[in-house]
Amino acid sequence: MxxxxxxxxxxxxxxxxxxxxxxxxxxxxxxxxxxxxxxxxxxxxxxxxxxxxxxxxxxxxxxxxxxxxxxxxxxxxxxxxxxxxGLDQVSKQGDFYIELGVNESFVGGGYWHPSSKALASIREAIDYNGEELQAILDKPSFKKMFQVVDPEPLSRPPKGFDKDHPHIELLKRTNFAVFRPFSQKQISGKDFQQEVIKTYMELLSFRRYLNQAVSV
Known part of the structure; x- marks a missing residue:
């Protein structure tokens, strides 16, 4: 097999x-x-x-x-x-997700369509310390590896936040998930397992930031 x-x-x-x-x-x-x-x-x-x-x-x-x-x-x-x-699967937190499919395959993590409560918690964390999340997203190795998924950002600031907030673009997001695509050829190759491990390690700081926000 x-x-x-x-x-x-x-x-x-x-x-x-x-x-x-x-x-x-x-x-x-x-x-x-x-x-x-x-x-x-x-x-x-x-x-x-x-x-x-x-x-x-x-x-x-x-x-x-x-x-x-x-x-x-x-x-x-x-x-x-x-x-x-989903690996590293703690209840009600963002796990390390692996999907192998006909049309697309990827490895990623974060919060895709988070509950209103989880989204509010993430926004509170960004309001308090958005610099940390922005630094994670701006890290060259992170940007090279992952694609950010947010097809439904808000057009206006969420309730309770000013349009001049220094992290307003992060606050407008309704999804906090990233993924790394893989081809079927890559998945069938001898290096796939090691690439998954590399992906897990690169993703850790992002997932930990979000999970800490949601668990508080």
Whole structure:
């Protein structure tokens, strides 16, 4: 089993995105899923060995369901076009996220569509010490590695903040997430695991800033 098998399975699943096909190929799905879980478990152990504050997240806990939530999103396909997982997964905090999919694959972290409470906490931290977050985002190695995701910034300052605030552009954000894209060729290469570890380490200061803000 390999990542090539994983992507091949996902491509065929998207071409036959219905329960009958999945039931017919259930054994293959479980084999691909178990391969990814084993890979996540290995990553879990490696990250725990290099980060003393890492939160142990076994592979079976880390992996997300492949079924879409049709109760709240009835127009979506039955199955997702990717395998997703969150490592260093502390409850109600931003985990280290890995997504391997047909159309895109990436590694990243932060807060994507945070709750109103979490967003308010992050803005309070920026108001108090936005210089630290800006320095993290401006670090050359961070800027080179990651893309910042925020498709829905506010056009005006959020309530309670002046338009002349020194960190007004950060305060206008409604998402605080970054990602590093990977191609299928990179994922199948021998260096992928080491690149994931490098990504984790570069992302730590960003995630810790946000998680500290939300946990206060």
């Amino acid at each position: 390999s990542f090539a098998h994983l992507f091949d399975f996902l491509e065929r699943l998207q071409a036959n995105n219905h329960k009958a096909w999945m039931d017919e190929h259930r054994k293959e799905y479980m084999a691909v899923r178990d391969f990814f879980i084993d890979w996540l478990e290995d990553m879990n152990q490696q990250l725990a060995a290099i980060d003393p504050d890492y939160f142990d997240t076994p592979g079976r806990k880390a992996i997300n369901r492949i079924n879409n939530n049709l109760l709240y999103h009835p127009n979506r396909p039955v199955y997702k076009d990717h395998f997703g997982a």
